[in-house]
Amino acid sequence: xxxxxxxxxxxxxxxxxxxxxxxxxxxxxxxxxxxxxxxxxxxxxxxxxxxxxxxxxxxxxxxxxxxxxxxxxxxxxxxxxxxxxxxxxxxxxxxxxxxxxxxxxxxxxxxxxxxxxxxxxxxxxxxxxxxxxxxxxxxxxxxxxxxxxxxxxxxxxxx
Numbered sequence: 001x002x003x004x005x006x007x008x009x010x011x012x013x014x015x016x017x018x019x020x021x022x023x024x025x026x027x028x029x030x031x032x033x034x035x036x037x038x039x040x041x042x043x044x045x046x047x048x049x050x051x052x053x054x055x056x057x058x059x060x061x062x063x064x065x066x067x068x069x070x071x072x073x074x075x076x077x078x079x080x081x082x083x084x085x086x087x088x089x090x091x092x093x094x095x096x097x098x099x100x101x102x103x104x105x106x107x108x109x110x111x112x113x114x115x116x117x118x119x120x121x122x123x124x125x126x127x128x129x130x131x132x133x134x135x136x137x138x139x140x141x142x143x144x145x146x147x148x149x150x151x152x153x154x155x156x157x158x159x
Contacts, residue, residue: 012042019053059152093148094142099142
């Protein structure tokens with residue numbers, strides 16, 4: 001509930017400007033390629049700046065954590081009344097059998113457990129709850145051994 005704060009107009013570009021440089025540094029220090037394509041001057045979304053920061057930081061942190069080599073890419077743009085944000089990695093991927101439970105509380109995919117990758121299983125649960133609280137959606141496409149793509153859609157603010 002702490003993450004589900006009141007609604008206010010938020011400039012999502014400002015969130016990315018603050019968040020992406022240190023995450024790009026983390027990826028580079030790990031030996032990963034980090035790329036981003038953030039559309040300039042995207043429309044405002046309704047929500048909470050701190051919560052959006054936590055949502056996207058969690059997704060990008062996960063992409064970096066679960067990618068041993070390769071690329072992490074972040075794209076953000078607006079289309080048809082929505083802001084679209086994709087976080088794509090070339091990481092370990094998520095087993096097909098784990099996908100239905102991925103956003104569940106305390107769920108961790110067996111591949112992460114087997115590889116000793118730290119986590120509580122709460123991050124994606126909180127991300128999904130927060131995205132939906134602000135009227136958005138989150139989806140994932142993944143192939144084990146090839147990587148994952150998380151897509152968040154947020155409605156553009158009617159201000």
